[in-house]
Amino acid sequence: MIKLCGFRLSNYHNKVLVALLEKGVLFEEDASVRPSQAEEYLAKSPMGKVPYLETPQGRLCESSVILEYLEDAYPERPLLPKAPFARGKVRELLAVLELHVELVARRLYPGVFFGAALDEATKQSVERDLAKGVRAFRALARFAPFVAGSELTIADCAAAQHLPLVSLATRLAFGRDVLADIPQVKPYLAMIEARPAFAQVKAWRKEAQEAAKAERPGAAR
Ligand SMILES: N[C@@H](CCC(=O)N[C@@H](CS)C(=O)NCC(=O)O)C(=O)O
Numbered sequence: 001m002i003k004l005c006g007f008r009l010s011n012y013h014n015k016v017l018v019a020l021l022e023k024g025v026l027f028e029e030d031a032s033v034r035p036s037q038a039e040e041y042l043a044k045s046p047m048g049k050v051p052y053l054e055t056p057q058g059r060l061c062e063s064s065v066i067l068e069y070l071e072d073a074y075p076e077r078p079l080l081p082k083a084p085f086a087r088g089k090v091r092e093l094l095a096v097l098e099l100h101v102e103l104v105a106r107r108l109y110p111g112v113f114f115g116a117a118l119d120e121a122t123k124q125s126v127e128r129d130l131a132k133g134v135r136a137f138r139a140l141a142r143f144a145p146f147v148a149g150s151e152l153t154i155a156d157c158a159a160a161q162h163l164p165l166v167s168l169a170t171r172l173a174f175g176r177d178v179l180a181d182i183p184q185v186k187p188y189l190a191m192i193e194a195r196p197a198f199a200q201v202k203a204w205r206k207e208a209q210e211a212a213k214a215e216r217p218g219a220a221r
Contacts (some may be wrong), residue, residue: 006051097199
C-alpha cells in the first residue's frame with residue numbers, strides 16, 4: 001500500500017493528504033516524519049523536505065509530482081479535468097499559487113512563525129514579489145465555485161492549505177493580509193473547508209498545532 005510520509009503541520013503534506021481522502025485512495029500515513037539534511041534522510045527525500053510518498057515501486061517526492069502520480073495511478077475519482085487545455089489551466093493556477101505566492105510568502109515564515117530575525121530587505125523583497133504573484137493568482141483563479149472552475153481539482157487541494165497560511169504570514173509581517181483584496185477568498189475557504197475531507201485535514205492540522213504548542217510554548221504556529 002502507498003504511504004504518505006511527513007507531518008500534519010506541513011501545508012504540502014496536507015495538500016497530498018486531502019487529495020488522498022477526496023480520491024478515496026487506500027493509504028497509510030507516517031505523520032512523524034520531519035524534514036532533515038541528514039544523509040539517511042536525503043536518501044529518501046533528496047531535498048530533505050516533506051512530504052514524500054512510498055509506493056510499491058519506490059519513493060516519490062515533490063507534492064505536485066505526487067498528485068500527478070495519484071491521478072495516473074488512481075483515475076477513478078479524478079482531480080483534473082479530461083480536456084488537455086482545461087488540465088493545463090489547472091496546472092497553471094497551481095504553479096502560480098505555489099511558485100509566485102506561497103514560495104514567496106515562505107521567506108517570511110522563519111521570522112513570523114519561528115522567532116528568527118526578519119530584516120527590512122527581506123520584507124521589502126517579499127512584498128514586491130508577492131504583489132506580482134497575488135495579481136497573477138487573482139487573474140487566473142475562478143472561484144466558480146472551485147478555485148480553478150466548476151470541478152474540484154488538485155488546485156483546491158493546494159489552495160485550501162496555502163491561502164490561509166499566506167494570509168496569516170503577511171498579516172504578521174506587514175499588518176495586512178495580501179489576499180484581502182480578493183473578496184472571493186474567504187467564502188471560497190468556508191465552502192471548501194466544509195467538505196468532509198478538507199474539514200478532516202484541518203482538524204488534524206489543529207491537533208498537530210496544539211501538540212506542537214505544548215512541546216514548544218513560544219512557537220507562533
Ligand atoms: N516543493 C516542495 C515543498 C515542500 C516543502 O517546502 N516542505 C516543507 C515543509 S511544509 C519542508 O520540508 N521544509 C524543510 C526544508 O525546506 O528544508 C513540495 O511541493 O513538496
